[in-house]
Amino acid sequence: MERIRLGVIGAGLMGMKHIELVHACGICSLAGISDVDPSRKALADAFGVSFYRTAEELIDGEQPTGVIIATPNAQHAAIAEVCAKRSVHMLIEKPIADTLAQAMRIVDIANQSGIRVLVGHHRRHSPLIRKTRELVGGGAIGKLIGVSVLWALMKPDAYFDVEWRRQRHVGGPLLINLIHDLDSLRFICGEIKEVYARASSAVRGFDVEDSLSISIAFDNGAIGSVLASDATPAAWSYEAAVGENPLYFRTEENCYHFLGTSASLAFPRMELWRYADANRKGWQHPMERSQIAVGEADPLKVQLEHFCRVVRGEDEPVVNARDGAETLAVALAVQRSASKGIPIDPSELLTGIEG
Template identity: 35%
Template sequence: MKRILVVGGGLIGIRHVGAAQAHPGCHLVGLADPDMSLAPNVPRFADMAEVTDPVDGVIIATPTDLHARHGTHAAKRGWHMLIEKPVAGDLTGAQALRDAVARAGVGSLVGHHRRYHAAVQQLKAMIAAGTVGRVVCANLIWAMRKPDDYFAGNWRAAGGSPVMINLVHDIDILRFVVGEIAAVSALRGAGLRGDTRIESGAVALAFENGATGTISFADTSPSPWGFEAGTGENPNIGTTGQDMMWIMGTEGAVSFPSMTLWSGTDWGQPAQRVPVQKAENAKTPLEAQLDHFLDVIDGAEPLIDVADATRTLDVALQIEGQLASTVKGAIYA
């Protein structure tokens, strides 16, 4: 039995509490959060510094800007950690946390849970095996209309950019499946809820392996395209089953999440559809991630550690910085 502490009682933190309670290999030490009204039926701590019980692993689900501080505290106490994405609020914090983890010799895992989808693992294996040949380009769409009350009376009122909330997941999937991203160029769309918040845009990507890619995104447009809608992973977002990512290579192409594979190199002949049995999740990604975290505590290689997640964060921050620096109205004149 691994003794698990959860830090942060927000929406995802409470889900982690439930997952730890339900897992036969976990003993929930408790929940640390300054709001003591949360989860009254589990052991409560106002702060992780109050915890004196033995802890094997900590799940950190606090606001992003606290990740580095809380992760460093955990490392100093010898606790293995699972940190929600993004790994930190800035590169300085992420790099400091990376160094703290290395000094302490503890295991780290970052909650880019989409890597645990069976179809994502299948897609990665397919690309690595050269099923579509050498990857040439990848296109991705994420678009939904978030309700206005999503931004009302909380930290999202002044920010809430979909880059750090949503696209950071898609960036990580592209890194995981296609390869490391060498350069980005981003254009910002017009603000519909106000001029200060990033709401939509287009991103061009250059991969180290020579492939290129694009991301089109918006949190102001209802659409059937997006990872959540396509896979049905989020119960709060309607499932459409529509593809949202297309990867093209020298021998064929594949679309995700349907795993529709096309083959053919003769431009005079139509591409042929190749039957593929899509891999299905045996467990929810959150459950599979917790299983893996317990293995990481025992010394297994993490699927994505702090150092790896820092590279995802770096790309997301580059995109965010380019979008934020756009002069209001200048490109719409």
């Protein structure tokens, strides 16, 4: 089968990862790279492809079947419009956009053009997350009562030398990191109907939050809590626990706990706790811990292979534009709740945009 030609728009930190993956992939090939920063041409030279300044030039010059958009969030919608006009399918990095208005613009572009859009919430392609969804959704722990998420680590001081990372509602663990965890919670536990959050910047004193707590209500009646801080020497974050990204020191600790009526599950060690005798329940009775085996795979690579099938029309996007907008709405609802001190229903934010 002929390889799918993919362009990469935005060759920064994330774009570089995509470029490497596309280059190494057996079912697609790198058609070209575009970046507004001319110094990124060196990367195109290293991979033996042409370099363009704009998305338009890349598409007109190379006629790729699909593109990966890895520019800053505020550029996603404008570039999506350029791609849709030229009938090019897109994998858009997460979050889908920086505002809900821009996110819904992308939803409309996808609906009106018929162009396929996959949003890069890549953890949904992680075998661990998929297995957890299968277990929790499939009744392996009984009816879901609740989930506890701990996201705690220390960002290095130098991280905050970049100004936008100190700005409220731009940088911060919520929009940069926790949006992944919130997306995974939607994927595993179901839709979120309300969030009630409190943010603190007491450690560093920057405008942006360094710590956050969120109380969650799911549509299905389950409840959840998230405690997050990027200012503590702690071992319990998805990044450190799972070790997908070699940048993080890997701790292999558990960071999520799912509580059900018949068992509970600790993630990512996939420890299932239940009573040894299902008829003898209560704190005095012995419990058993079993470990569920899960194969390893790089979620970004699995995501890319899925995108190729989406482009061919063989798969429906695991995260379509609407789904990406809904995850963004949850994150922005957390932000608004923390600012106003009131619970917020994420769907109301979307309804406001849809008019």
